[in-house]
Amino acid sequence: NNESPVIASHNRIITRGEIAAKPDKSILVRYQQQLITDEAVDICNYKKIKIKIRTEENCIWRE
Template sequence: MDHLIEQVLTKIRQREHQSFEVDYLDQTLPPDDKVFTDSANVSINDVTIDLLIELYRVNTTNSWIHWILQGISFQVNFTFNISQYMVNFIPKKMLLDWPVKFVVDKERPVVMFNKKTVSRGDMAGLPDKAVLVVTDAQSLTSEATEISRLKQITIQIRTDEDCIWQK
């Protein structure tokens, strides 16, 4: 019995460090669910606006959405690789609450804070070259603005809290 437990623990530890990368193609089927038992980190390249909308609406008739939701239930860390022009199409709730990470150009994480004022400490905690989404209702302290310049953080201002397609 101890040997079996050790095998399971070894598999779990290996899974934590395994990554899987897939290109999203609307007309193809997603990979097999076995990916989730082998890899704890999944990156999806070429994520489209349509895929984001379908995911936000939890349209389980879409095979990719069903696959992603299955991965979330397996506690997979998803990274959605998007273009910089898609940032305004990501709903605020997805940026703040969904267990997925958005990355521009495979290197610049997209982040948002759920607070009225973004401070120096908030900015210091962000990776260099991140993309920070803020709304008109939010403000940055002068120190936060300085840190954003030093860390080359792009500040993407939204005129309201909703993304473009939610109107």
């Protein structure tokens, strides 16, 4: 649904500025190797963005 768009980043480090540009109540999917700054996590909490870590076990694209 449009209430929780799924977003991702191709950057190695996810920053505050990148998260600030994303819509509220989104779901951020990141790889285990990606880093996310503390400020970006704070913005996620403020904007109610859920952070999900993608692993090979739960990869929907492999199905």
